[in-house]
Amino acid sequence: MSNINQAGSADEQQAPGALVEWEQRVAGYAGEPPFVEEPQRLSAIAAALKDAAIAAAIAAALFLFFIGFRTDIAIGGLDLTTRWQAFGTAIVVVFVGRLLFRILLWRPATKAGTRPLLLRAFGSGEGTPLSEHFARHSKSVGVVALVAAVLYPVIILALFPMKDKQFIDLGVLVLTYIMLGWGLNIVVGLAGLLDLGYVAFYAVGAYSFALFAQFFEVGFWFALPIAGILAACWGLILGFPVLRLRGDYLAIVTLAFGEIIRVVLLNWYTFTGGPNGISGIPDPTFFGLEFARGDDNLPGLLGIGYDSAYKQAYFFYIILALAMITNLVTLRLRKLPLGRAWEALREDEIACRSLGINTTNTKLTAFAIGAMFGGFAGAFFATRQGFISPESFTFMESALILAIVVLGGLGSQMGVVIASIVMIGGFELFRDFAEYRMLIFGLLMVIIMVWRPRGLIATREPSAILKERQTISADMVAQGEGH
Amino acid sequence: MTAQNPLLAVEGVETYYGNIIALRGVDIAVFEGEIVTLIGANGAGKSTLMMTICGNPQARKGRIVYDGEDITHLPTHDIMQRSIAQSPEGRRIFPRMTVMENLQMGALVTDGASFDADLQRVFDLFPRLKERQHQRGGTLSGGEQQMLAIGRALMSRPRLLLLDEPSLGLAPMVVKQIFEVIKDLNREEGLTVFLVEQNAFHALRLAHRGYVMVNGQITMSGTGAELLARPEVRAAYLEGGRKEAAE
Numbered sequence: 001m002s003n004i005n006q007a008g009s010a011d012e013q014q015a016p017g018a019l020v021e022w023e024q025r026v027a028g029y030a031g032e033p034p035f036v037e038e039p040q041r042l043s044a045i046a047a048a049l050k051d052a053a054i055a056a057a058i059a060a061a062l063f064l065f066f067i068g069f070r071t072d073i074a075i076g077g078l079d080l081t082t083r084w085q086a087f088g089t090a091i092v093v094v095f096v097g098r099l100l101f102r103i104l105l106w107r108p109a110t111k112a113g114t115r116p117l118l119l120r121a122f123g124s125g126e127g128t129p130l131s132e133h134f135a136r137h138s139k140s141v142g143v144v145a146l147v148a149a150v151l152y153p154v155i156i157l158a159l160f161p162m163k164d165k166q167f168i169d170l171g172v173l174v175l176t177y178i179m180l181g182w183g184l185n186i187v188v189g190l191a192g193l194l195d196l197g198y199v200a201f202y203a204v205g206a207y208s209f210a211l212f213a214q215f216f217e218v219g220f221w222f223a224l225p226i227a228g229i230l231a232a233c234w235g236l237i238l239g240f241p242v243l244r245l246r247g248d249y250l251a252i253v254t255l256a257f258g259e260i261i262r263v264v265l266l267n268w269y270t271f272t273g274g275p276n277g278i279s280g281i282p283d284p285t286f287f288g289l290e291f292a293r294g295d296d297n298l299p300g301l302l303g304i305g306y307d308s309a310y311k312q313a314y315f316f317y318i319i320l321a322l323a324m325i326t327n328l329v330t331l332r333l334r335k336l337p338l339g340r341a342w343e344a345l346r347e348d349e350i351a352c353r354s355l356g357i358n359t360t361n362t363k364l365t366a367f368a369i370g371a372m373f374g375g376f377a378g379a380f381f382a383t384r385q386g387f388i389s390p391e392s393f394t395f396m397e398s399a400l401i402l403a404i405v406v407l408g409g410l411g412s413q414m415g416v417v418i419a420s421i422v423m424i425g426g427f428e429l430f431r432d433f434a435e436y437r438m439l440i441f442g443l444l445m446v447i448i449m450v451w452r453p454r455g456l457i458a459t460r461e462p463s464a465i466l467k468e469r470q471t472i473s474a475d476m477v478a479q480g481e482g483h
Numbered sequence: 484m485t486a487q488n489p490l491l492a493v494e495g496v497e498t499y500y501g502n503i504i505a506l507r508g509v510d511i512a513v514f515e516g517e518i519v520t521l522i523g524a525n526g527a528g529k530s531t532l533m534m535t536i537c538g539n540p541q542a543r544k545g546r547i548v549y550d551g552e553d554i555t556h557l558p559t560h561d562i563m564q565r566s567i568a569q570s571p572e573g574r575r576i577f578p579r580m581t582v583m584e585n586l587q588m589g590a591l592v593t594d595g596a597s598f599d600a601d602l603q604r605v606f607d608l609f610p611r612l613k614e615r616q617h618q619r620g621g622t623l624s625g626g627e628q629q630m631l632a633i634g635r636a637l638m639s640r641p642r643l644l645l646l647d648e649p650s651l652g653l654a655p656m657v658v659k660q661i662f663e664v665i666k667d668l669n670r671e672e673g674l675t676v677f678l679v680e681q682n683a684f685h686a687l688r689l690a691h692r693g694y695v696m697v698n699g700q701i702t703m704s705g706t707g708a709e710l711l712a713r714p715e716v717r718a719a720y721l722e723g724g725r726k727e728a729a730e
Contacts, residue, residue, distance in 0.1 A: 337591050340584070340587065340588060340591065341591065343577070343579075343580065344577055344580070344588050347577035347578060347579060347580065348575050348576075348577060350571060350575060351571060351575035351576070351577065353537075353539065353559040353560055353563065354537060354559070354563060354569045354571050354575070355563060355568075355588055355589055355591060355592065355635070355639070356560050356563035356564040356591070356592035356639065357560055357591060357592075358558075358560040359560065460579050462580070462581045462583070462584060462617070463584065
């Protein structure tokens with residue numbers, strides 16, 4: 001007994017050194033306010049301006065000869081031309097660039113308290129305003145995003161009659177990746193199983209619809225559930241051999257699985273058409289009505305006249321509905337024992353087993369359900385393109401989907417949406433600079449991963465119903481073991 | 484509690500890691516309503532025995548009988564659904580889940596009918612968990628995490644509670660508090676506890692009976708007080724920084 005008392009009293013009586021340190025710290029807090037005063041920020045901006053001006057002056061001195069003058073070979077010697085406009089532009093670029101760099105990114109060496117603006121907004125250090133904002137308003141953000149998505153084709157049709165097809169098509173593409181991201185989020189984000197071959201299920205879904213359409217002439221709506229079920233079966237087939245694997249090893253096996261599916265599709269010429277792919281995949285109908293010319297078809301019956309943009313809009317609403325189903329199922333499952341078990345599995349597999357959770361079944365259901373949504377998306381992809389070939393199901397696709405999930409924040413539904421819009425929308429935006437595209441995206445990914453190592457939205461929404469919500473940023477929580 | 488069958492019986496169990504033997508024929512009996520402790524040095528095989536009872540790794544020889552049923556070769560999750568609960572070594576709570584969610588995970592194997600009562604019971608035992616129910620598990624202190632691990636185990640309404648080193652890395656005051664709770668659970672609710680500990684002094688004071696494990700074998704057994712009085716036990720596990728404690 002005595003040792004307990006001793007230990008207790010030793011606890012209370014701190015070492016003299018610690019006490020002095022503590023008092024010093026308290027004294028340190030007492031004096032100054034814990035925030036930075038306004039003049040200091042002004043002076044920080046003034047310093048940044050000065051710094052930018054110096055940089056611009058150096059640039060001017062250098063560029064005068066590099067850019068300002070141009071020599072061409074002419075008869076009787078060299079011909080000197082001046083290029084004051086380019087010279088001026090270069091100096092302005094240097095000035096503005098340096099200024100922005102200084103204000104937004106750099107931590108000024110002089111004063112520790114003044115954090116640069118961008119770091120304050122996105123920093124993963126003390127406050128994490130972005131993710132906490134989302135955590136607090138996630139419901140309303142979701143509703144707004146959904147309303148925006150529903151109105152998107154209407155707005156595009158009204159505002160951009162010339163480019164409507166292109167814009168709606170872009171929306172369809174983004175939504176397809178959102179759906180794939182949500183599907184993969186079940187496997188990677190919730191269950192914590194790193195899957196690098198997700199595109200395999202996308203391919204299975206696409207080929208099951210295409211082949212069913214080719215051999216049995218079934219329509220999209222009939223083939224959709226079949227594609228999902230077949231993809232889920234393949235999810236189980238992948239799941240069994242990898243049950244004991246985690247992390248890196250799992251990633252390699254799933255990567256191989258994705259390649260196997262693609263190579264089989266490529267080489268099984270008699271069945272899949274090999275590299276020629278399958279064409280003539282039918283469009284989805286609307287309760288038996290088609291989106292085509294003619295009075296018997298839907299546009300004719302509605303009396304709105306044929307416009308191929310309407311078909312695009314129909315595709316848009318189909319994929320929106322499919323994606324929302326994926327989302328709702330995921331959100332619902334998270335609150336059920338199965339979804340809980342997935343998340344627990346991600347956190348700690350041994351603890352899971354010690355609580356009587358059958359980890360085998362839990363992993364297999366994660367693979368199967370994730371694969372099923374991949375299959376749905378694949379069937380949709382087939383009907384939208386009308387033509388599929390193994391070209392569409394390369395490892396790049398898997399990597400892109402995984403990048404969307406990781407950048408968005410593992411397990412975060414809204415993160416996937418944002419990451420999809422940024423990535424896919426960005427890809428289209430930079431189509432003109434195709435050769436720099438990968439460079440820009442590589443850079444973007446590195447930057448996001450440095451600033452927000454757990455993805456854009458790292459806050460995990462608790463699934464238990466709480467009276468009051470208190471979120472603690474995931475950045476402050478140690479990573480669960482096992483992956 | 485006298486001449487009945489033990490609730491948990493470990494009979495001649497041998498466990499291997501690959502070709503390396505970890506348990507060399509261990510016999511242990513835990514009767515209903517008892518606190519039984521297993522003490523031993525690092526690497527003696529204490530945690531291996533705990534894991535073998537839970538079926539991972541499974542025993543290569545011998546039997547493990549729980550409540551009259553041979554559970555030696557059942558998979559872990561099947562064993563853990565049989566009114567056995569474990570608070571694993573190193574606590575192993577779910578760090579990104581809230582305290583409440585962690586507790587719900589513990590109740591996953593039950594039908595959920597008694598959830599509210601079980602939750603209340605855990606909160607009564609560990610008021611700290613109630614205060615922190617919305618907080619993420621990973622942000623709790625070590626002692627709170629251990630409380631959570633035990634609370635989570637209790638949520639499945641076990642008859643037998645397996646505790647693997649609950650004092651690991653905790654301040655002496657917290658250890659005392661946790662052992663107090665274990666004692667109360669046993670005395671007031673008749674919960675059977677099998678406790679694996681390095682903290683021999685506390686464990687033997689708490690337990691009705693104890694076993695000492697050395698190198699994969701049980702070398703001594705007896706009541707807690709008996710073992711505490713044995714000079715070998717004191718020499719090996721108690722004296723050395725704790726001289727006055729054993730008196």
